Amino acid sequence: MKIISILNQKGGVAKTTSTQNIAAGLHGLGKKVLAIDFDPQGNLTSGFGLDKRNLDYTVYDLLKAKSFGTSKLNFGDIVVETSFADILPTNIKMSKVNLELGGVPGKESLLKEILKDVYGYDYVLIDCPPSLDTLTFNALMASHEVYIPVQTEFYALEGIVELMDTIDIVTHRMNDDLRIGGIFATMVDSRSKLHVEVIGQLKEFFGENMFKTLIRRNIKVAEASSHGLSIFDYAPRSNGAKDYKGLCVEIIEREES
Ligand SMILES: Nc1ncnc2c1ncn2[C@@H]1O[C@H](COP(=O)(O)OP(=O)(O)OP(=O)(O)O)[C@@H](O)[C@H]1O
Numbered sequence: 001m002k003i004i005s006i007l008n009q010k011g012g013v014a015k016t017t018s019t020q021n022i023a024a025g026l027h028g029l030g031k032k033v034l035a036i037d038f039d040p041q042g043n044l045t046s047g048f049g050l051d052k053r054n055l056d057y058t059v060y061d062l063l064k065a066k067s068f069g070t071s072k073l074n075f076g077d078i079v080v081e082t083s084f085a086d087i088l089p090t091n092i093k094m095s096k097v098n099l100e101l102g103g104v105p106g107k108e109s110l111l112k113e114i115l116k117d118v119y120g121y122d123y124v125l126i127d128c129p130p131s132l133d134t135l136t137f138n139a140l141m142a143s144h145e146v147y148i149p150v151q152t153e154f155y156a157l158e159g160i161v162e163l164m165d166t167i168d169i170v171t172h173r174m175n176d177d178l179r180i181g182g183i184f185a186t187m188v189d190s191r192s193k194l195h196v197e198v199i200g201q202l203k204e205f206f207g208e209n210m211f212k213t214l215i216r217r218n219i220k221v222a223e224a225s226s227h228g229l230s231i232f233d234y235a236p237r238s239n240g241a242k243d244y245k246g247l248c249v250e251i252i253e254r255e256e257s
């Protein structure tokens, strides 16, 4: 079971969209996937077609049960099955977590502890919030790898150094199994020359860690999430479906090489 955090503290770079479509793409290639919505915005939960205002329990309740031991809730009570992957959903209630866990010892390893009792998945994908906070540390503590989506725009590399520093800190102090699994370019606009330059810079910075597949800007990708569907269910012949499938093939190849 490989656990992967999809992380970039920069907002709107397609973390959530990619988590959903990688989950669906890996499912299409025969893998069993659990997706974890670890962002209080709950966008992944909506993307999976669930009503985030109407959830009995969320991953937040699971974290609290683990930290305070006050309830017997466990993974099986929270996980929701969908046509392509299981999901631990969330909603805005989880924004209280940073405050509530303030003084709890070991507050960074709650998700890791939860996942210790979870079996049967090939991949676990964690959609991280656009911040470097207690939630993100929990995700990194629990993960084997980090995938970093980068939008190919002028300020793409801004914040990358800070992100690398954070990953280094986690690696050295808390989880020395953690490694950078890959970087991929998102919302690539092939009509603009800018992406060529940005991708060149990313390759220079990350070398072999850069996935070859580029995720192009494709309106179908945005539409799919807004309908609570993956790109493969919404527009299987679109460039978006081709690109995310290509990325998933690479992910599995890396695993096997
Ligand atoms: N390939 C694409 N083509 C067109 N639009 C896209 C593509 N990928 C993502 N988007 C759109 O870009 C916006 C940001 O994507 P998304 O919500 O996945 O980013 P995020 O990094 O998760 O954001 P946040 O930091 O707020 O969590 C969304 O409106 C999404 O539909």
Ligand SMILES: [Mg+2]
Pocket (backbone or CB within 6 Å): 015, 016, 017, 039, 043, 127, 128
């Ligand atoms: Mg998001």
